[in-house]
Each structure stands twice: as structure tokens, then as C-alpha cells.
Amino acid sequence: MEGGRADIEFLARSAVRVEVMDALRREGELSRTELRDRIDASRTTVQRNLEALEDRGWVRSRGRAYSLATCGELIADEFTGFRETVSAAEHLQPVLKWLDRSDLDLDLRLLSDATVVTASQGDPWAMVNRHVKRLEEAETVRAILPLVGLHAMEVTRDRILDGSARIEFIGTSSVIDTLRNSSDYRPIYDDLLGSDRFELYATDEEVRYYLGVLDDIVQIGVDEDGEPRALLETENSEVHRWARDTYAEHLSRARPVG
Numbered sequence: 001m002e003g004g005r006a007d008i009e010f011l012a013r014s015a016v017r018v019e020v021m022d023a024l025r026r027e028g029e030l031s032r033t034e035l036r037d038r039i040d041a042s043r044t045t046v047q048r049n050l051e052a053l054e055d056r057g058w059v060r061s062r063g064r065a066y067s068l069a070t071c072g073e074l075i076a077d078e079f080t081g082f083r084e085t086v087s088a089a090e091h092l093q094p095v096l097k098w099l100d101r102s103d104l105d106l107d108l109r110l111l112s113d114a115t116v117v118t119a120s121q122g123d124p125w126a127m128v129n130r131h132v133k134r135l136e137e138a139e140t141v142r143a144i145l146p147l148v149g150l151h152a153m154e155v156t157r158d159r160i161l162d163g164s165a166r167i168e169f170i171g172t173s174s175v176i177d178t179l180r181n182s183s184d185y186r187p188i189y190d191d192l193l194g195s196d197r198f199e200l201y202a203t204d205e206e207v208r209y210y211l212g213v214l215d216d217i218v219q220i221g222v223d224e225d226g227e228p229r230a231l232l233e234t235e236n237s238e239v240h241r242w243a244r245d246t247y248a249e250h251l252s253r254a255r256p257v258g
Contacts, residue, residue, distance in 0.1 A: 007056075007075070010052075010056070011075070011079060014049060016039060016041045016045055016046060016049045017049045017052070017053060018079070019038070019039045019040075019041075020035060020039065020046070020049055020050060020053060020059070021053070021058070021059075021068065021072060021075070021076040021079070022076065022080065023035060023038045023039065024059065024066060024067055024068045024072075024076070025068060025073070025076040025077070025080065028067060029065045029066065029067040030065065030066055030067075031064050031065055031066070032046070032047065032050065032064060032066065035050070035066065050066060053072070054066075057069055057071060057072075058071060058072030058075060059072055060072075081109075084109045084112065085108060085109055087112060088108045088109045088111060088112040089108060091111075091112060091114075091116065092108060092111055092114070092116065092232065094116055094118045094229070094230040095116060095220065095222055095230045095231075095232050096108075098209075098222035098223070098224060098229055098230070099208060099209060099222060100208075103208045103209065104220075105242075106239065106242050107238075110234075110236050110238050110239050110242075111232065111234060111236070111239065113234065113236065114232045114233060114234035114236070114239075115232065115233050115234070116230060116231075116232045117130045117230065117231045117232070117233075118229070118230045118231075119228075119229075125228075127221060127228045127229070127230060127231035128149060128151065128152070128228055130231055130233070131149075131152060131212070131219060131221065131231060132151055132152050132155050134212070134214045134217060134219065134233070135152060135155045135156060135159065135214070136155055136159070137214075137215075138159075138165060138214035138215045138217070139164070139165055139166070139215055140165065140166050140167075140213075140214075140215055141156075141159075141165060141166070141167040141168065141212065141213070141214050141215075142167075142168045142169075142212070142213045142244075142247050143167075143168075143169050143170070143210065143211065143212040143213070143214075143219075143247075144169075144170045144203075144207055144210065144211045144212075144246075144247060144250055145169055145170065145171045145172065145175050145207070145210060146172055146175070146207040146208070146209065146210055146223065147172075147174075147175065147210070147223060147226050148171065148175045148178055148179065148185070150184055150185065153179075153185060153188045154188065156169075156188075156192065156198075157188045157191050157192055160191075160192055160195045160197050160198045161191065161195065163197065165197065166197050166198075167197070167198050167199075168198070168199040168200075168201070169199075169200050169201070170201045170202070170203050170247070170250050170251060170254050171200065171201070171202060171203070171257075172202075172203060172205075172206075172207050173202060173203075173204060176200075176202045176257060179200075193257075193258065199256070200256070200257040201251060201254035201255060201256055201257060202254060202255055202256075202257050203250060203253065203254045203255075205250070205253065209221060209222050209223075210222075210223075210231075211243060211246060211247065213240070213243050213244060213247060216235050216240065217233050217234070217235055218233065218234050218235070218236075218239050218240050218243040219231060219232070219233045220232050220233075
């Protein structure tokens with residue numbers, strides 16, 4: 001354990017060592033001159049760190065060319081993955097702070113390029129506005145709803161009644177109750193159920209976050225006691241596949257509302 005900690009400190013405390021290993025990981029084999037061209041450090045600094053990595057058995061030389069040794073490849077792969085995970089976690093913190101890790105059975109690094117929308121002083125409903133905008137644009141929508149908003153449901157009705165979209169929702173019991181019993185929502189509910197372009201399902205399961213698949217876009221939204229807190233969206237194909245599968249699993253256990 002102590003040796004592993006020392007190795008981590010050895011690599012992490014030197015940006016040049018990290019850059020050397022990254023460059024060799026990407027390129028496979030580079031000369032000392034090629035490494036100096038890729039790294040923003042002096043010739044002496046690059047050489048000193050190359051020698052330190054070689055002494056540790058992580059880098060090997062053949063003539064004037066350098067490459068990663070087998071253990072160096074493993075360390076570089078793992079260290080790169082760790083840095084990507086840390087970067088993704090920091091980027092996604094506005095969403096992740098409202099979820100348990102078990103809620104998202106997904107490699108968070110796939111969300112590293114996702115757009116994260118949160119409230120601002122000038123736009124406290126930025127998350128809702130982005131969600132509604134996507135509803136206005138999408139041709140096919142499938143979503144799991146832990147809560148419901150009047151503006152979004154009005155847009156849903158408009159898209160259904162003008163014949164330009166097909167929409168399918170899975171709602172919690174509280175969402176279904178609101179649609180059926182609220183004087184604001186009931187007319188929308190009746191209009192939607194009268195269309196063959198809309199399907200509504202009910203679930204008794206706990207829904208920890210909003211999940212929407214709107215054409216090629218995946219949205220994940222989180223709330224606190226019914227108040228939207230953050231929304232992320234991505235077009236990553238692997239996340240899209242995960243979202244479709246997750247929705248299908250929920251749908252298989254839901255019941256139609258008619």
C-alpha cells in the first residue's frame with residue numbers, strides 16, 4: 001500500500017512526468033526531441049523526468065526512441081481514467097449533489113461533455129426553459145416524470161394536437177394524480193388522452209430524477225422537494241443507448257393510463 005501511495009505521489013507531483021506518459025501513451029514511441037516539442041518544459045527538465053521514469057521501470061528506451069513499459073502503460077491508462085473521472089465529477093456536481101451514486105448506473109465520463117443548466121440570478125427557471133425548448137423542437141419524446149410543470153404540459157398538448165410529435169410519458173402516482181385532479185391540468189390531460197399520438201403510463205416505483213429522450217438528445221433533471229435544481233443534456237450515443245434501455249425497463253413495469 002505504501003509503495004502504491006509513493007508511486008502515485010511520484011507521478012502526480014510532476015506535470016512533466018504526466019505529460020511524458022500521456023504523450024507516449026498516445027503516440028506509442030517518441031524520440032527525446034519529439035517529446036521536447038510536445039511538452040512545455042526545458043530540455044533539461046524533460047530529460048531529468050525521462051530518466052526518473054526509466055529508472056522506475058515505467059518508460060523504456062531503444063536507441064533514441066522512448067516508449068512506455070508494460071507497467072507504465074497500465075499506470076498511464078489508470079491515471080488518465082482517474083483524471084477524466086475527477087474532471088467529469090466536478091463538471092456534473094450541480095446534478096450529482098442531488099443523487100446517490102447508485103441512481104446513475106452509467107460511466108460518468110460519458111457525461112464529461114454534457115451541458116449542465118442551473119438557475120442563475122437573471123434566469124431562475126433556466127432548467128425548465130431548456131426542457132420546454134427541447135419539447136417544442138422534438139418529434140419523438142419519451143420521458144420518466146417524477147414531477148410535472150404546467151408550461152411543459154401545455155407545450156406537450158400543443159405538439160400533440162398539431163400532429164407534429166409523438167410523446168410518451170411514465171409518471172409517478174403523484175404526477176398522475178395531479179394530471180387527473182388539478183383544475184389546471186385536467187383539461188390538458190383530457191386532450192392528450194384523446195389523441196393516438198400520446199401515451200401515458202403510471203409507475204409505483206420511486207423515481208429519483210427526470211429522464212427524457214427527445215430525438216437524439218438525452219436530458220437528466222434533478223429536483224429538491226419538487227423544485228428543479230439542475231438539468232443536463234447530451235447527444236452522446238452511448239448515453240442515448242443507456243437512456244433508451246433505462247426507459248424501456250421502467251416501461252416494462254409500468255401500467256397504461258386511460
